[in-house]
Amino acid sequence: MSTRPLPRSLDPAPGELLPGFLLRLSHRLRIAPLHLAQHCGLHQPPASTFPTRHMLHLDPGKATVLARSLRLSPAEIHRLTLMHQAPEFPPLLEYLRSERSFETLVTEGWVFTRFSRYCPECLAEDRGAATSSWNGLWRLPMMVACLRHQRFLDWLCPDCGNPAFSTGIRETNRWRPASLVPAPLAVLHPAQCRSRVADGQRTPNAPYLYPLCGGRLDQRRPAIRPSAEIIELQEKLIRLATSPSSRPPVRSVNRPASASEHFNDLRAVTLLISGTWPAAAELFPRTPHLDTTAAHVEHRLVTLSTRKPGGNPHLIRALDRPPPDAATSAALLALASKFLTAECSSDYVSDLVARCDKKWPGRGKLLQMEPHCSAGFRFAAASRLDTLRPVGLGATLAVFPQAATHLGTLKAETVPQRLPDSWIETLTDLGREPDLYLRRDAAIRLVQMAKGGPRSEAGVYLGFDIPAVHAVSNALKNWQQTGDNARLYNQALARLADQIASSPDLIDYHRRRHHLNQWVIPEEDWNPIIDEVQRQQTPAGRQHTRWTHTRCLAASAIVWANITHGERLWAPTLRSIRDHPAPHPTTTSAATESRSIEGRGRRNSIHPLLATALKEYGSKLAALIDQGTAPAGTPTPHSPRPWAR
Missing domain, CATH: 1.10.274 (Enzyme I; Chain A, domain 2)
Incomplete structure (x- = not known):
């Protein structure tokens, strides 16, 4: 692997991903993308493809090597990844922060790694990029419209009918293997279709090359114009996906939510719409293009119903997968968005969840997603979801x-x-x-x-x-x-x-519990408490009262319960009753004594007097803890203190 800088390079175009940058540089240098990637350290022979995960994220070491080869800074290299361009889009975060495989991300379809949507008019424009550049956000399923040209994005090549920026679909209707750059051994214009046109055929005298479509994707053709509602929704979703997390939250299901939570809500509602159809259409009958959404959902359900027992489990995940066609996806997203922004959205979400049962194929997926949704969605769905757990x-x-x-x-x-x-x-x-x-x-x-x-x-x-x-x-x-x-x-x-x-x-009860952990009343505080009780006792009562260490432990438990507003038997001095099958006899006796103090005991006993003194002492101690000036308590022992009277 060589890491020498290339003789020439390019400045990245605004919003460009690494695959598009490599295509433009390959076209300029007349070097096959695969050979270019090998020079930059992205590819290791003898593989004939290189992974699409590089467009999501690059580790620092690989980014440094790539920057040196391409005559760019590491920061410019990281800007060529989706994680930089859409930091608030949850599927990207899931891929990086969990043990889920990249293949799972591909299968679920919430990031288009096998193909890309595109705007022909954007590809036809120079905009300082020297040649056609591919916008990275086109890889996100919620990108349905080009705001610059006010048109829905395309996704198929008009010449061969294969998905754009892909190796194409086999005659068996299955995807061919994905690559960061399709047909990486071919040197083509960035706007040319790189899909294979047939299976099992190779180019004569070039055994590693297949016949490629080569059709131009940047040819202007009649566009389908989205409605003003779709344009407004598109602007909102772009803003949420690309803005840093410090921005003010949005509202989702009548409560504040982060951008990431809002996207998770949108995905969960999409799953619910597909799983309960036509319930969503009944709740929002005036939503435009319901027939388009119905055709998409019914196709998914038919695909799922024909799945053989023990067959491909990924079809269940496909229940909420966004359709590749931008207009169809826009209709579904607009319907899902209504469930999150309507005045009675909490009732609508609850209604959808109530229509699901434990045999519903999407149950596990919904339960998996729910903890990552907004507070509003979880509140609306909670009681209904409990029947699905x-x-x-x-x-x-x-x-x-x-x-x-x-x-x-x-x-x-x-x-x-x-x-x-x-x-x-x-x-x-x-x-x-x-x-x-x-x-x-x-x-x-x-x-x-x-x-x-x-x-x-x-x-x-x-x-x-x-x-x-x-x-x-x-x-x-x-x-x-x-x-x-x-x-x-x-x-x-x-x-x-x-x-x-x-x-x-x-009150900060956690601070009080933390301060009084493994705590017992210290001697300098216990003696004044004894004096106060004795002052109110009769001479006979003082003579017959024994101030043992057990009584001190019991009093400490009462003070702890009063200050922390906790249950007496969970006090540190009595905790061994819970923690050990055979607690220390002293602890058992202290628990009995504390119950008498808490119940104030008989009228003529010391327990009412001691309870009053402990309450006053606890109030003063609580004030010191809240102010941060209370001294640490004495560790809890099981042996009698020398000062016990």
């Missing part, structure tokens, strides 16, 4: 929501382990008493709504252990599966989250 060993309907529906508004640190009674009032009309399990579940789910993540993570954040989280899920499963309980519960939690988020002077 798998139920079996380890599965329960109580796991929703997994993603943050109130990210940026509700703060997880303001959620205590034991919800205040004023908050619980929101959950009193659900037909179930707000018992221990419902209270715990509500707290766990509020944390999920604030910061996302699985239930186990949210439970541990609050101070529960994983078995306790599972016990809560199992206790509520049957109730949530009954009637409309799941939807009503979800709506009540959403109202509660909004109520908390709008409340002034919220």
Whole structure:
């Protein structure tokens, strides 16, 4: 592999991708694209193609080598990738941030890697590029119209009928192998069609070359003009895909959403439209070109219905794949967009999801996409989606929501382990008493709504252990599966989250839990508490009261529960009761003592006096913690202190 700079190069055209740049440079230097790529380090013999993934992203090392060879800067090389040109388009992020294969990205069709749409008039214009340049955004399925020339994009060669910028489709109606540049051994004008015209034929005296179409794609021909609504939608989608994530959010299903979430919503609704047709047409009967959308959806459904058992599983993914024809895709996207922007969009989305069942082929795909959708979409679909989730060993309907529906508004640190009674009032009309399990579940789910993540993570954040989280899920499963309980519960939690988020002077309970982790009342604080209780006791009471270390541990648990608004038995001093099958006897005794203090005990006992003193002490300590001036507590021991009286 040579990395010497080429004798001549080109300046990249605005919006150009690496494949188009290589075509222009190949035409200028009269070098086959494959040989050019080999010189630049993009290709290793003996392969006769090079991967299309290079148009999505280039690692820094390869970009540096390529920049040196092409006499460009690394920044200019990275600008030749879709990840730079459309940083907010989710399928590109999924490819880079997950273990999903590039082949999955190709199969699902939300990035056109096998071909490209194009505008003949743009290819015919020079615009300082010396010859025809291919716009990188034409590879995105939501690019349906050329705003410059006010026309739908084409996707087929008018001469051979094969998809543009592709090696073509076989006589068996299957794609030929894709390459970053089709027919990479041929030197052609960038606007010439590079598709093979027949199978099994080679050019005489050139065994590595096949007969190519060679037709010009830049010939001006009658255009189909999109409506003003499609042009407006196209402008919006381009702006969302290409703008940095710091831009103000859009609204999707009546709530703020990021650009990436909005695209995921659009994709999810597209899947729902295809899976529930003609429900969408019934909800929006006046949408233009419904017949075009109907023909596309029905073709997909027929293809799916004829799939043989055990056959190609990718056909299921194809249920939401955008059609390659720009006008058809525009009609489908316009219909899907109405579900996200209509005044009652939440009801419309809920209606579509309600029409799906567990036998629907797109169920798994929708459940996979849902956590990445906007808060508005998840809220609208949540109660209906719960009927689609798998139920079996380890599965329960109580796991929703997994993603943050109130990210940026509700703060997880303001959620205590034991919800205040004023908050619980929101959950009193659900037909179930707000018992221990419902209270715990509500707290766990509020944390999920604030910061996302699985239930186990949210439970541990609050101070529960994983078995306790599972016990809560199992206790509520049957109730949530009954009637409309799941939807009503979800709506009540959403109202509660909004109520908390709008409340002034919220407490950072997470800071308090963190400060009091493995904490016990220190001696210098415990002695004044004893003195205060003894001051109010009778002489006989003072004589018979023993201030043991066990009582100090119990008092510490009460203070912890008061300050953190947590459950007493989850206090650090009593945690071993939960964590170990045979907790230390001191801990067991402390738990019994703490129950007496919490219940205030008998009228003439010290428990009411001690509870009052601990409440006053806890209020002062909480203020110091909130101000960041509280000293660290003493580590929890199981042996008696020398200062115990």
